[in-house]
Amino acid sequence: GAVVSQHPSWVICKSGTSVKIECRSLDFQATTMFWYRQFPKQSLMLMATSNEGSKATYEQGVEKDKFLINHASLTLSTLTVTSAHPEDSSFYICSARDSTSGDHYEQYFGPGTRLTVT
């Protein structure tokens, strides 16, 4: 089956620093990847849709200058949390859609990255 990896799986950083999270589709090409954030006991919140070779589309209320997304290849998208603050501490999950599949439906999720900002 389709596998998506994320790195790192968890990270602790100091307030004011930047953190980069990688999302890779290991055995398929993903034209589109999605970045979600999930706070404790809450559902997934879509942050942005990342399209290979073009700018990401951010959801309302998500600061694009704070959450930098780069989707430079068909298998890699990165999310950089710039000048992180404690309120950015969350579980960040990426998902990818197989661009070669005729089905529009399934998104394959990475294992998530737990970010703690101290």
Next chain:
Amino acid sequence: GQNIDQPTEMTATEGAIVQINCTYQTSGFNGLFWYQQHAGEAPTFLSYNVLDGLEEKGRFSSFLSRSKGYSYLLLKELQMKDSASYLCAVMDSNYQLIWGAGTKLIIKP
């Protein structure tokens, strides 16, 4: 606006059957998904319904009624490992997933 409603929490007994309901109002419809999410982990795909009716997959079944904007996930022969959150999500006309808040299912021995 777009809205997905599902109960916040449910409790059931090991070996029993539980039904988790989901109602939705979205701009367009390209299918409804159920995902399972254990604490601290990413969601895993359970089912996809795009046509009305019941889809059965082992102990899990999912039902859809598009006219009623309604779906349910049925879990049979409950096991302790089924304790998790169950997320209902609808794919809208832009093929974007709209997520419900999730139902936390607690299984008691």
